[in-house]
Amino acid sequence: MEIVLKKTALYDKHVAMGAKMVSFAGYDMPVRYTTLIEEHMCVRESVGVFDVSHMGEFYVSGDGALGLLQRISSNDVSKLEINGAMYSCMPNHTGGIIDDLIIYRLADAEYMLVVNASNIEKDWEWINSHNTMGAIMADHSEQMSLLAVQGPKAAALLSKLTDVDLSAIEYYHFEKGRIAGIDDVIISATGYTGSGGFELYVDNKDAAKLWDAIFSVESDIEVLPAGLGARDTLRLEMGYCLYGNDIDDTTSPIEAGLSWITKFTHDFVNADGLKEQKEKGPLRRLVGFIMEEKGIPRSGYEVLDADNNVIGKVTSGTQSPMLGKGVGLAYVDVPHHKNGTPIKIQIRKKTLPATIARPPFVQLTKL
Numbered sequence: 001m002e003i004v005l006k007k008t009a010l011y012d013k014h015v016a017m018g019a020k021m022v023s024f025a026g027y028d029m030p031v032r033y034t035t036l037i038e039e040h041m042c043v044r045e046s047v048g049v050f051d052v053s054h055m056g057e058f059y060v061s062g063d064g065a066l067g068l069l070q071r072i073s074s075n076d077v078s079k080l081e082i083n084g085a086m087y088s089c090m091p092n093h094t095g096g097i098i099d100d101l102i103i104y105r106l107a108d109a110e111y112m113l114v115v116n117a118s119n120i121e122k123d124w125e126w127i128n129s130h131n132t133m134g135a136i137m138a139d140h141s142e143q144m145s146l147l148a149v150q151g152p153k154a155a156a157l158l159s160k161l162t163d164v165d166l167s168a169i170e171y172y173h174f175e176k177g178r179i180a181g182i183d184d185v186i187i188s189a190t191g192y193t194g195s196g197g198f199e200l201y202v203d204n205k206d207a208a209k210l211w212d213a214i215f216s217v218e219s220d221i222e223v224l225p226a227g228l229g230a231r232d233t234l235r236l237e238m239g240y241c242l243y244g245n246d247i248d249d250t251t252s253p254i255e256a257g258l259s260w261i262t263k264f265t266h267d268f269v270n271a272d273g274l275k276e277q278k279e280k281g282p283l284r285r286l287v288g289f290i291m292e293e294k295g296i297p298r299s300g301y302e303v304l305d306a307d308n309n310v311i312g313k314v315t316s317g318t319q320s321p322m323l324g325k326g327v328g329l330a331y332v333d334v335p336h337h338k339n340g341t342p343i344k345i346q347i348r349k350k351t352l353p354a355t356i357a358r359p360p361f362v363q364l365t366k367l
Contacts, residue, residue, distance in 0.1 A: 049215070061135065067133040084173050085105075091252075120141055145202050145206075151196065151197050174187055232318065245315050251286070284332060284337075296347070301345055302314075303344070313330060316329045336356075339356055
């Protein structure tokens with residue numbers, strides 16, 4: 001049976017701009033418009049614009065909202081202020097992760113959860129199954145578009161379209177405001193590239209207008225559309241996890257280096273189990289590594305120690321455009337996880353040297 005892919009509200013824009021389209025998380029998405037390196041470097045040096053409207057948005061509100069989110073979230077949502085955002089994950093009962101997500105506090109008892117596209121249905125069912133608090137839930141995933149305007153010059157570019165003081169929006173905070181003549185846009189100082197910028201949440205009906213406005217700004221700032229290919233290389237240079245690769249239902253947040261979003265100040269799903277794992281120390285760790293010789297690591301490749309014993313497996317890997325070297329993430333057995341440890345990556349029939357390195361792999365200058 002033929003699978004019918006969903007299309008974002010900007011699909012026609014991508015096709016008109018010559019994007020190469022691919023299937024991703026059930027959507028027909030742009031993987032690149034020009035070249036991966038050109039798009040990647042434009043985000044690092046100027047501004048790149050991603051359509052990430054495939055992401056899911058759930059609204060949770062009412063008197064039971066905080067209680068529900070505290071139950072399903074590893075991070076402590078009670079610490080979240082209005083107009084603040086928080087990175088978190090949803091642990092399952094067996095030590096794994098249902099999904100990672102960003103939680104926005106829109107008002108006193110109103111939150112927006114942004115979840116991964118491939119997990120929308122699973123996440124909705126999971127959260128709903130824990131809603132014994134009477135929280136009001138609404139799935140807005142099919143009605144909302146999301147543009148990620150990323151790069152060190154993003155604020156300078158977007159400031160030409162809005163009166164909102166973008167410089168006043170702190171990292172992982174947001175404002176609702178008018179931009180490109182569109183009211184009530186959530187302008188969020190978040191992103192998945194490490195190069196700064198904003199994520200803009202709008203109704204589908206306004207997505208094309210916003211997209212066109214960004215590319216029509218009279219400015220000497222270079223701005224390019226960017227696809228999933230550059231999104232992946234950008235996040236890997238920073239060592240950011242991708243659900244389905246580096247974290248999933250079988251990996252714990254403690255193993256994945258996400259202890260910083262796992263707060264035992266509140267009672268959440270499997271808190272006791274994860275606390276015990278943290279105290280004892282996990283048997284494996286998610287680490288970053290850099291190739292010492294020419295070779296591109298890929299998901300599934302084996303990681304070896306100095307004596308060629310298998311000690312782990314690559315979860316994500318790529319050629320870093322900034323470094324000109326292969327970089328990746330892998331789970332390795334403890335105690336091989338320490339920074340600076342020499343390892344080997346089995347790439348097809350070759351065994352190539354690499355070194356454990358703590359991300360980010362590139363150091364970016366803040367403008």
